[in-house]
Amino acid sequence: MSDPDRDIADAELHSFADDALSPERAAAVAAWLAAHPAETAAVAAWRAQNARLRAAYDAFATEPLSARLDPRRLAAARRRRTLGRAALLAAGLALFAIGFGTGRLLLPAQPTADAGRTLAVEAMSAHRVYVTEVRHPVEVPASEEAHLVAWLSRRLGQPLKVPDLTERGYRLIGGRLLPSNAQPAAHFMYEDAGKKRLTLYLRASSEPGEVAFRILEEAGFTAVYWLDRPFGYALIAEAPRDIALGLARAIHAQLEQ
Amino acid sequence: MNDPQRLLLAELPGLRQYARALTGSREDADDLVQDCLERALSRWQLYRAEQQLRPWLFTIMHNLFVSARRRAAKRASVERQDWPPASVSAPGDGLAVAALDRALALLPDEQRTVLLLVGLEGFSYAEAARILDTPIGTVISRLSRGRQQLRELLEAADSPGLRRVR
Numbered sequence: 001m002s003d004p005d006r007d008i009a010d011a012e013l014h015s016f017a018d019d020a021l022s023p024e025r026a027a028a029v030a031a032w033l034a035a036h037p038a039e040t041a042a043v044a045a046w047r048a049q050n051a052r053l054r055a056a057y058d059a060f061a062t063e064p065l066s067a068r069l070d071p072r073r074l075a076a077a078r079r080r081r082t083l084g085r086a087a088l089l090a091a092g093l094a095l096f097a098i099g100f101g102t103g104r105l106l107l108p109a110q111p112t113a114d115a116g117r118t119l120a121v122e123a124m125s126a127h128r129v130y131v132t133e134v135r136h137p138v139e140v141p142a143s144e145e146a147h148l149v150a151w152l153s154r155r156l157g158q159p160l161k162v163p164d165l166t167e168r169g170y171r172l173i174g175g176r177l178l179p180s181n182a183q184p185a186a187h188f189m190y191e192d193a194g195k196k197r198l199t200l201y202l203r204a205s206s207e208p209g210e211v212a213f214r215i216l217e218e219a220g221f222t223a224v225y226w227l228d229r230p231f232g233y234a235l236i237a238e239a240p241r242d243i244a245l246g247l248a249r250a251i252h253a254q255l256e257q
Numbered sequence: 258m259n260d261p262q263r264l265l266l267a268e269l270p271g272l273r274q275y276a277r278a279l280t281g282s283r284e285d286a287d288d289l290v291q292d293c294l295e296r297a298l299s300r301w302q303l304y305r306a307e308q309q310l311r312p313w314l315f316t317i318m319h320n321l322f323v324s325a326r327r328r329a330a331k332r333a334s335v336e337r338q339d340w341p342p343a344s345v346s347a348p349g350d351g352l353a354v355a356a357l358d359r360a361l362a363l364l365p366d367e368q369r370t371v372l373l374l375v376g377l378e379g380f381s382y383a384e385a386a387r388i389l390d391t392p393i394g395t396v397i398s399r400l401s402r403g404r405q406q407l408r409e410l411l412e413a414a415d416s417p418g419l420r421r422v423r
Contacts, residue, residue, distance in 0.1 A: 011397045045408045050376040056354045057377060060277040061270035071265035074294050146295040150288045
């Protein structure tokens with residue numbers, strides 16, 4: 001125990017156990033160990049640990065790869081996102097034209113509408129609660145976007161995307177998980193240079209039918225909501241309906257990509 | 258030549274194995290690996306071909322792990338199950354894995370990371386020091402404490418009867 005070589009030997013003993021010593025030093029350590037049974041036992045235990053770790057976790061290296069970990073898919077998704085930003089303006093304009101050309105995309109909110117309206121009401125109250133938060137507006141900040149998306153996708157049971165609204169002057173600040181009638185909902189918050197915030201609320205929806213933007217206005221807030229399997233979306237902004245609709249269209253176009 | 262998808266695919270086994278041992282759960286490991294790959298792809302232009310890819314990726318993964326742990330600690334009271342403190346091995350993982358998961362989960366993160374980088378992944382102490390951005394002396398002392406603790410934990414787990422007698 002009070003061996004004067006002990007401190008020097010400790011680092012070297014580990015190197016010895018990990019086969020990281022030069023042949024000369026390894027021979028010297030081996031000779032020293034012959035007279036130190038306790039250290040010999042320790043070295044053997046460390047080597048056994050290495051072997052045991054490898055035996056236990058090797059299998060995970062070669063398990064079938066889940067699709068979300070395939071670098072080819074991830075790289076392709078990334079390329080689409082990059083292209084998507086460039087194509088966003090064009091797509092937004094095209095949708096705008098289609099929307100007004102056919103009048104199909106913009107419908108007035110119907111009193112009987114239902115699943116979408118519930119969604120909008122939930123989103124509106126979530127917006128009011130969190131948008132005034134200064135210190136904790138979000139649970140996971142935008143700096144962890146990849147984690148945020150992975151986490152919320154897992155909770156909502158579907159891969160989801162976070163729209164990029166930088167071209168519209170809004171940057172993502174982050175998101176959180178919210179309960180919606182015992183179902184999980186995802187809540188993303190954006191902010192512009194003037195600290196004006198908007199939120200996007202989404203949860204699983206299996207409602208069939210064509211995508212239609214609907215509007216709900218309440219106390220200066222505009223909710224634009226639409227159902228687009230597998231999710232229902234509600235965008236809440238403190239803005240007039242034409243601005244809110246433009247943003248909703250941009251989001252929809254981007255999610256379509 | 259410098260095709261990121263192909264290069265990343267080749268490094269995937271080590272990353273998955275390390276992430277699984279580090280987090281103690283398959284799902285958290287997959288999250289960590291996915292985040293790591295996404296970050297690597299987004300920073301690919303920072304990766305230089307003369308660098309070794311493997312330590313570069315492990316550095317990214319380590320930094321993601323550290324910030325995820327920090328985040329989890331901050332909201333521990335809200336989202337307890339996100340980074341489980343104890344092991345959550347699936348039943349199919351086998352007894353050997355479950356025993357190691359339990360023992361590793363009891364080690365401080367800083368000891369577990371060194372232990373796994375060296376013992377499981379075979380990095381040299383100098384490489385581990387660069388990945389962890391820590392002096393090599395610290396790496397060795399963490400390794401030493403980690404191995405000592407793991408030895409005691411595994412011995413206790415392997416012979417529960419002896420422990421009871423004492």
